[in-house]
Amino acid sequence: MTTLHADAGRPPRLQRAIRTPDGEEFLRGLAGTRVRQNGCAAAAYAALYANVDVITAYPIRPYTAIMMNLAQFVADGILDAEYIHADGEHSQFSAAFGAASCGARAYTGSSGVGVTYGYELYSIISGARVPVQMAIADRTLDPPGDFGSEHTDALCTRDMGWLMGWAATPQEVFDKSLLAFAIGEDPRVLLPQMVVQDGYFVSHIAGEVDMPAAEQVDEFLPPYQLPFPLDPRRPVSHGPQIHPEQGPPLQLERARAMEDAIPVIREKTDEFARTFGRKYPHFVESYLLEDAELAIVISGGHAVTCRAAINRLRAQGIKIGMARLLWVRPFPSDDLREALQGVQAVGVVETNLGLGGASYGGILSADVTTALYHLPGSRPLVTSFMAGLGGETVPMAEFDWMAGKLGQAVERGHVEKAAHWVGFED
Amino acid sequence: MAFEVIRHQLPLFEEEGRSAATDDSRGRDLHYLPDLPEEDPYAAGHRTCAGCGPAIQYRWVLKAAGQDTVVAGPTGCMYVANSTYLCTPYTVPWAHTPIASGGSFTSGMAAGYEAMIRKGRYPGPYPNIVVMAGDGSAADIGIGSISGALYRNHDALFVCYDNECYANTGIQTSPTTPYAGMTTFTPFGKAIPEGKKLPPKNLAKMMAEGHPHCYVATTTVGYPVDLMNKTRKGLNHVGAAFLHCYTPCQKGWVYQTSMTVELGRRVVECGLFPVWEYDPQERTYHYFHPPVQRPVTDYLAMQGRFGHMLAEHVATTQVGANRHWEAIGMDVPKTLREGEDPARHQRLHDEEYSMPLNRGVGA
Numbered sequence: 001m002t003t004l005h006a007d008a009g010r011p012p013r014l015q016r017a018i019r020t021p022d023g024e025e026f027l028r029g030l031a032g033t034r035v036r037q038n039g040c041a042a043a044a045y046a047a048l049y050a051n052v053d054v055i056t057a058y059p060i061r062p063y064t065a066i067m068m069n070l071a072q073f074v075a076d077g078i079l080d081a082e083y084i085h086a087d088g089e090h091s092q093f094s095a096a097f098g099a100a101s102c103g104a105r106a107y108t109g110s111s112g113v114g115v116t117y118g119y120e121l122y123s124i125i126s127g128a129r130v131p132v133q134m135a136i137a138d139r140t141l142d143p144p145g146d147f148g149s150e151h152t153d154a155l156c157t158r159d160m161g162w163l164m165g166w167a168a169t170p171q172e173v174f175d176k177s178l179l180a181f182a183i184g185e186d187p188r189v190l191l192p193q194m195v196v197q198d199g200y201f202v203s204h205i206a207g208e209v210d211m212p213a214a215e216q217v218d219e220f221l222p223p224y225q226l227p228f229p230l231d232p233r234r235p236v237s238h239g240p241q242i243h244p245e246q247g248p249p250l251q252l253e254r255a256r257a258m259e260d261a262i263p264v265i266r267e268k269t270d271e272f273a274r275t276f277g278r279k280y281p282h283f284v285e286s287y288l289l290e291d292a293e294l295a296i297v298i299s300g301g302h303a304v305t306c307r308a309a310i311n312r313l314r315a316q317g318i319k320i321g322m323a324r325l326l327w328v329r330p331f332p333s334d335d336l337r338e339a340l341q342g343v344q345a346v347g348v349v350e351t352n353l354g355l356g357g358a359s360y361g362g363i364l365s366a367d368v369t370t371a372l373y374h375l376p377g378s379r380p381l382v383t384s385f386m387a388g389l390g391g392e393t394v395p396m397a398e399f400d401w402m403a404g405k406l407g408q409a410v411e412r413g414h415v416e417k418a419a420h421w422v423g424f425e426d
Numbered sequence: 427m428a429f430e431v432i433r434h435q436l437p438l439f440e441e442e443g444r445s446a447a448t449d450d451s452r453g454r455d456l457h458y459l460p461d462l463p464e465e466d467p468y469a470a471g472h473r474t475c476a477g478c479g480p481a482i483q484y485r486w487v488l489k490a491a492g493q494d495t496v497v498a499g500p501t502g503c504m505y506v507a508n509s510t511y512l513c514t515p516y517t518v519p520w521a522h523t524p525i526a527s528g529g530s531f532t533s534g535m536a537a538g539y540e541a542m543i544r545k546g547r548y549p550g551p552y553p554n555i556v557v558m559a560g561d562g563s564a565a566d567i568g569i570g571s572i573s574g575a576l577y578r579n580h581d582a583l584f585v586c587y588d589n590e591c592y593a594n595t596g597i598q599t600s601p602t603t604p605y606a607g608m609t610t611f612t613p614f615g616k617a618i619p620e621g622k623k624l625p626p627k628n629l630a631k632m633m634a635e636g637h638p639h640c641y642v643a644t645t646t647v648g649y650p651v652d653l654m655n656k657t658r659k660g661l662n663h664v665g666a667a668f669l670h671c672y673t674p675c676q677k678g679w680v681y682q683t684s685m686t687v688e689l690g691r692r693v694v695e696c697g698l699f700p701v702w703e704y705d706p707q708e709r710t711y712h713y714f715h716p717p718v719q720r721p722v723t724d725y726l727a728m729q730g731r732f733g734h735m736l737a738e739h740v741a742t743t744q745v746g747a748n749r750h751w752e753a754i755g756m757d758v759p760k761t762l763r764e765g766e767d768p769a770r771h772q773r774l775h776d777e778e779y780s781m782p783l784n785r786g787v788g789a
Binding site for chain 1: 428429493494495496498505506509510511512513514516517518519520521522523524526527529530531532533534535537538539540541542544545546547548549553570571573574578
């Protein structure tokens, strides 16, 4: 005969999830060191520091190495987590969703067509307000079969209610993973997060990453506490059917959650700087924009090349700067407007494919243009550059070419076209 | 150090002489139930149809599981009919999952509780974790996710409530729809007189053969004590368990609403749904031998979905039933063997007590 739960009303045994003795020792050894690792390792180390409870994996290049690292942590007894090798990405994300719905901190990830195979889950997880974290090392979608980096995979999920940010270095991958957990799990937000890094350019190229003390992470990232878990002590129903008239208020609530995340992102980014000593802009990295006439808007690892190209162009006397989007969702309209105030022409680097969209090029320029449309006074001209598709690099010479097109647009007083295919035009 | 994960062991109900699928020499008329738990984690207040088989199954499964249970329900008729925003029939935590995620979401729940208990974030004991997926979810779109979950051996009970069609969307064929079962995707007509031409998938055997470390069983709503005991055995089994339960759908099958439980017995007595239990320790099947063996017409004629069957279709169904009898180690009586001959049959709607033809289009 079963009765009501014997532990009804009892708090968990511990306020904080325990680590294994080997894990404690491993992290003690790491604290304060600077290690060389690629973006995949950095993401895995962040999940280790976050002491995730459930990891759900399915192999696809290039993000796979994140899960390989985590599998080794579990095998070595450094991380006590359930490691689920799912039968596909749909199952992989569903399992993470199920674990997080019960109150476990869940970590998952994917790349390319893996991201799109599990598409059904994105709206469902954000609608359930369950803050799962997903690592994406981005990759082209098929066809053609291509391992290279392209932002299209992650960007086609951009409107599904997940916080989404791009990291440009392994250090940023590490930091953003912890930051995203803290933001997404904040009771004022409760949204899943995609921490995206460029496939290969970031995921497979080593950089230096500072390893914090476990106590610092524990202080910054309190234990995961879903306010309404599937817990027999306090029964709740998740995800019931609704009537049409109940749809609008629920959708409005989800839209507001995205807006409400904006101040929390600012707050947590500042708190992160206080805890770990690394200060990031809240949303937009402004590089030499103060006096700029021309600006490149970009996200992800190509920004590193872009900075170098801007330095060279500046040396030639061209007043150009760069605005890098650290978050794409929620889209930082205010911060971008502020960063681009006074700029005469803006070029959006589209490392993605938005077939048949407003610009007949990429995805981001529509967001950027909408944000800038509401600039008081004279608006800058906006065009976009299709570059870095299929995993191609965006070399300095291409940025020079883009600067030339932006300069011509300012001279003419209008842009030549909404989207330029870099390398296919004179 | 990690905390120990303590697991429930639920006592079984007395089966002797009660409505259980046991080889009872006294026949099939002993319906009375033993003392059951009073609690109904699947409470009144849902919107299922009159005579709903899955609702009966839901009630027995959750009564057997008790309050310390977490339930998942993939999309299906039992999602739509049970959960209406701001109203719920569940007094235990319940979550909807995508239709293909019955196995995977439940894997996550099981993994979550394992980790949270070990790491001191949940006081335990490990709750009963149950998912109840329709046949469309378990045998079709979500079969991969359930197979994955059984293969990984999560400590949970995966139930398929099998009403042999996609009932929620208006009665479309699923892989468990029987041969000649009429659905809105397998209508009968001049070119295709039998309606559905394919024999059904043997879901439970796939699960047992493919995941031999799991407890796997089949049962029907005709044997409540058997259903509840198999639920408890599945939950007590440390690791994954799969329960395939036959649950008639009045709306999809077109029969008298009071006949749901009777169908749950007749389908077994006609040899169309063998009831068995697979023991993962012994790696053997234990088949229930019903005390009565009937011709398939005793089952087919009760349902409008079979009303279009011609003599040869009835004979084909009898062939299938006879092969089942042989497979479970029972003799095929002479009359049933003769039923393999179409000449022994007539059009089903000419049978004395058959239901009218169902030309309905569903929801």
